[in-house]
Every structure is written in structure tokens, then in C-alpha cells.
Amino acid sequence: MRMGFQWKKTKDNKKILMERHDVRLLRIEYLKKLMQYRAEGRNIVYTDETYIHASHTTPYEWTDGSDKLIRKPIAKGKRLIIVHAGNESGFVTNGLLIFTSGSKSGDYHDEMNWENFQTWLQNQLIPNLQDNSVLVVDNASYHNIRDIQEPTSATRKANMLLWLEEKEIPVDPNLTKPELYQVIKEYKSKHRVYKLDLLMAQHGHQVLRLPPYHPELNPIEKIWANVKNWVAGQNTTFKLKDVETLARKRFAEITPDNWAAICSHVAKTEDDYIIRERMLDEALEEFEFMVNTGSSDESFGETSDEEDFYTYSQQPSTSKTHTDDLGVTPLDDDEYN
Template sequence: MEKSVLVVDNASYHNVKDEKSPTSGTRKDEMINWLTQHNVEHNPKVTKPELYKLIKHHMEQETTYRLDTLLEQHGRKVLRLPPYHPELNPIEKIWAMVKNRVAARNITFKLNDVEGLAREEFSKITVDDWSNLCNHVNKYENELIEKQHILDNFTESLVFSVNTGSSDEDDFGSVFSDSNDSDDGLARIEPLN
């Protein structure tokens, strides 16, 4: 395992930061301490939201995580999957395969028996299984990359209109009114086809 990469998803325990940065809910004195420790010029008399805005501006662009630091000490790299894309992680397919096999064979519902079945099913996973799943994920990833231009073109063409009128009542008042004649407000609502 001279050269190896650990693929991780976005589970919170994979993403523990080396240094905990303040959040908007952090106490004001802690925000001030963070700014002072990072040599950021600030006025301690401003509000918490103003301090937090300054903190966000000065936070490191490249966040370092404990897992990355630990693995780098041993010559390993971490590859983080994009959020909400388990289909890009072959281990998810392995887990599904093992869980289905265990569920099909589990007749006692005892923890020790389930553990034994899981170990047995994991031992049946072959190098070819892994290779096939990795190839499947690579193929799917390439399909997503090829289709990215469609999403880019679509989002570039979106136009958002913002109502700059003086009151929401002008546009929505009759729809959301508290009047007893509820049909009047619903007359302007059309069903989607």
C-alpha cells in the first residue's frame, strides 16, 4: 500500500477540522479571541454579525481536516466525494449488497448472528466485485461530466424577477387573505400540468 487514497463521504466524523472556526452562534468574546489569534484587525465594539462577517472573510480558503493531517503523516491522501452523491462511492454498493444478503439469511435477528452473517458476506466480496463497481462508478462519473454543460446552459438561462413593489399585498394579498370567501383567492391559482 505504498500509494493509497482513502475515499470518504461527507459524514461529519470524516470532516473534523484541525482548527475549529467560529460560527455565527459563537460567543462574541470567542470571536474576538479568534480574530486576535489570527492577527486580524478588528473593532471589538462592533456587533457579533459584523465580527462574524470579518471572520468569514479571513477564514482559510483551504480548510484542513484531522483525517487528512493524520493520513498525510503516513504518506496517504484523502479524496472527498461531493456532498449528496453516494452513487459515486463504490463502498455504498458493497454495503447494499452485504445488507441485502444478510437480510435474506437472517432468521434469528440476534446481534451475534447478524455479525457472523455480515463477516461471512464481506469475505465473499472479490477483487472482481470491487473492480466492476469501480468501473461502474467511473462510467457514471464520466456521464455526469459529459452532461454538466446541459446544467450549465440551463442555469445560465434562468431569469429571476424580483417584485420591487411597495407591498406584498399588491400581488399576494387576495390569495393569502383571511376573508371568509376562500374561492376568491383560489380563483387566481392555476394547476400545474
């Protein structure tokens, strides 16, 4: 479930690990919109947030034969929160934001919230974007703060009717609350408005959200990996100020050509997904699945209609790389927001 997959049981008693239907649908919709924006010649910009600890270093040790060794601190120490954006043309000018985290919860999302993200957008990103740009973001909660709270099953009936009236959705006012909420569920995703989308629209831009569990479709993840791997190889003082200096140095060294190479690789991944969708449909036609009766043997991890994928966090990658090359490399350990 956490990676967007579930087990399904076929009529011949085989169990198949399948991608969840709703995750696949969101990927298909994302790729269609992305191709449409590219065909329109729009400037597509990718953004994300990450962090680096003061003690960030490689797991390897080198020695000149003497007893003088540099020992990594036991504690991770303070960390830097980093925000940036870019595309095949390179980083957005003046888009780099680095600040020290003061959170003690262990989750940098406590500080990288909507207020901080909005300030960065208004002061650093939007003033440097080309007209009519498309901003690609992941599904971090602060990317998806709703402008108006939607009704829930606990909302008063009068407020349910008011919401439906404001959205010009015809409904019989004599319906019961469960009936009204069923109507609301059918329409609310179509009428959902996010503060990020409104802010970008005010400046003539649009927002495109990545499908859940797909960090490989965001080129900036490769940038994070490269910067963090390079810093890890250069970090000898384990002081946060020095780590920041190293990070800024590495960001300055990444060129538009480096970005273009990574974006080209991601484009190939997008093409692969598009080709596989038709093949997957054909392959699934060969299986006959059990009709779900609620048995745990038939389907594991079914998704409730109440779930909202745009509130989910993408899961961290577990692969590592220690190359300084800006070519296509495995992703670094990172929290995909």
C-alpha cells in the same frame, strides 16, 4: 432542501426544481480532484460505515405447504456496526471491523464516533494502505472533527484578532466585531483543518470528501447493499452472532473482480456528471429567474452563508433490491453518513 434541491421562480411565473448551486459546486470540485489524483496514479480507497439488525431479513415469505413458518421478530433487536474500505483491487487487507452496538438512541452514529473511527484508522486501515493513498469519505460528522475551533460571531474580539494574526491575514484592528467576522467568514473555509486530514497526512495520505447527497459516487454503498441483501436472504435465526457470521462469510466471497465491476459503473456515473455540467449551464441560460427579494414565492430553501455542508448527513436511499448478484444493483436501505 434535504436532498439538495430548491424551487426557483422564473420571470414568466414558472417554478423550476433546481439543484442548489453550492451542492453542484462541491460535486464539480470533487470530480476535478478525483480526476487529478487518478492522473497522478494515486491509490484511491473508498470507505464507509453501515449497520445490520439481528432481525434483518427479506419482506418475502416461502412455505412448503405445512404450518411450519419462520416468523420475523417484531422488534429489530440489537445491531452490528460495520466499517470497511476498498477499491477496484478489492477490500483493504484486514480492514473489516464489525462490533455490536449498545446504543439505545436509535442512531448508530452515537457509537461510530471520531474516537472509534480513529482507532480503526490507526490499527486496521493505515497499516494496510499503499503509499500516497487518497481516502474517500462522506460527510459524517466524525469525519469532520476540526482540529482547532474556528471563531464564530460570538467569539470575543481579541480572539478574532488572534485567529486572523495566526493565519497571517492582514486586518485593521480598529474594525468592529461584525466587520472582523465578515473577514473571518471569507477566509475560514480556506484555513479549516480536520483531525482526519491531519492523521492521514502524518502517514503520507490524503482525504477527499464526497459531495453531499451523492452516495452513488461511493462504490462501497453497492457492497453494503449486496452484503445486506444476501444476509437478509440467509437469516433464519435472528440471532446477532449468526448475522455476524453470515456477514463475514459474504464479505469473504466478494472478489476484486466484483469490486472492479462496481467501480467501473461508478466511473461511468462520474463521466455522466462531467458531461451534464456543461449541458446544464447551456440549459439554464434559457431561463430568466426572478431576483430574490426574500419572497417565499421566488425561491424556496435558500442557503445561509453560515451553513457548512461538511456537517450535513447524506440522506437515506429508499430503493431496495433482493438480488444476490454483485453487478450493478439499486442501493439498499442505508443511512448515508
